[in-house]
Amino acid sequence: MTVADDPLNTLFDALADPTRRGLLQRLVQDGPDTASHLAVDLPVTRQAVVKHLQSLVEAGLATPERNGREVRYRATPEPLAQAVGWLLAAGARWDERLARLERLAGSRRP
């Protein structure tokens, strides 16, 4: 698998920007919304908000829903939830394994 088609890289690239994280958080907490409405509270233009939302869409974190002339964006944070879930589960497994290794190898240095 190359870096370019690595879904996790796309995911984290999308989340690397604080404005995009803020937009995703608003969509998660307050439900679907339009770029125009989201831009009201932000120090950036509507066009900039649209670009950020498109990045979230490409990462699978949001979905555009057209209703007449209006496009509302809905959060679809499952890819992030899966990534966080893996981190928590895999981390817990290593903590258990390394605790056993520590007992096997003798006491840790003070």
Place this chain on the structure above:
Amino acid sequence: MPGLTIRRTLDLDCSPTDLWRLVTDPHSLSGWLGREVEIDARSGGQGRVLDDDGIIRLLVVDEVVPGERLSFTWWPQADDAAASEVTFTVQEADEGSRLVVTETASAVVADGGSWDTRLISLWLAVCSQVTV
């Protein structure tokens, strides 16, 4: 950011030589990595880990630098899309040795779709406090 990485560091009293044996010898690995571990710790070597949770993981050794570093890719026998790469790095440390473990997933697979918007909000809030 390259994939999703877990990193753990463990300082031990034993020598780097003893630690290397603990992370490459199947009998030693069966005492901590999983319930039963088979591994041919050579580049291209294969192995099998029966984990505590009952999951069987198959593995292929990617790289070995004797005494220093072992990398392998492993995946649950039932789900080869959920592969990840594990690296053990053995270092000398004051009066002992240090093990650095990393596990990197390049893709994670749905675990049934259970997710919680509170967890997502919390995670995004944590991300906002640190540099990603």
